[in-house]
Amino acid sequence: MATITTNDLKNGMTLSLDDGLFNVVEFQHVKPGKGGAFVRTTLKNARTGAVLDRTFRAGEKVERANIDRREMQYLYSDGESFVFMDSETYEQLHVGSDVLGDAVNYLVENNSVILGMFGAEIVGTDLPAAVELDIAQTEPGVQGDRVSGATKPATCQTGLVVQVPLFLNPGERIKVDTRSGEYISRA
Numbered sequence: 001m002a003t004i005t006t007n008d009l010k011n012g013m014t015l016s017l018d019d020g021l022f023n024v025v026e027f028q029h030v031k032p033g034k035g036g037a038f039v040r041t042t043l044k045n046a047r048t049g050a051v052l053d054r055t056f057r058a059g060e061k062v063e064r065a066n067i068d069r070r071e072m073q074y075l076y077s078d079g080e081s082f083v084f085m086d087s088e089t090y091e092q093l094h095v096g097s098d099v100l101g102d103a104v105n106y107l108v109e110n111n112s113v114i115l116g117m118f119g120a121e122i123v124g125t126d127l128p129a130a131v132e133l134d135i136a137q138t139e140p141g142v143q144g145d146r147v148s149g150a151t152k153p154a155t156c157q158t159g160l161v162v163q164v165p166l167f168l169n170p171g172e173r174i175k176v177d178t179r180s181g182e183y184i185s186r187a
Contacts, residue, residue, distance in 0.1 A: 021046035
């Protein structure tokens, strides 16, 4: 791992600290009138997602973690694990649902996902901004029931429950925002 100083910090950089791997969310160099300069940072744990504030002395050395971002194709679900294929080497990788977190709600077979890897450990997933999902189950739309802005729950093919407009029926394809989990439009 490369050693850098706190003066070289940038947003999005991953650091290997004693507490684990952390992504730099925000940083600020502070030079008070009295005393030494310091760097105030907001860090997000790469494994758990917990956010913490930490202060470093200016020029303090920290370890920078090299996160390898690989494009993988999601193939299928095998019980509790999900099988991905590396787009370059065609190696298959079995990943547990606990590692992927909320990303399992947006995985559709044959779609590409970028997995952040630290050595052999997966520390993050980058999904596209929106995915297309099929509605597996919802109440059928009734003729004349077209109140503006009214919604109903719909269960998608991945098990995700989304609030959709009343006119949508089972079997239709919708676009869902992966950041908020909200309905965007018909696909």
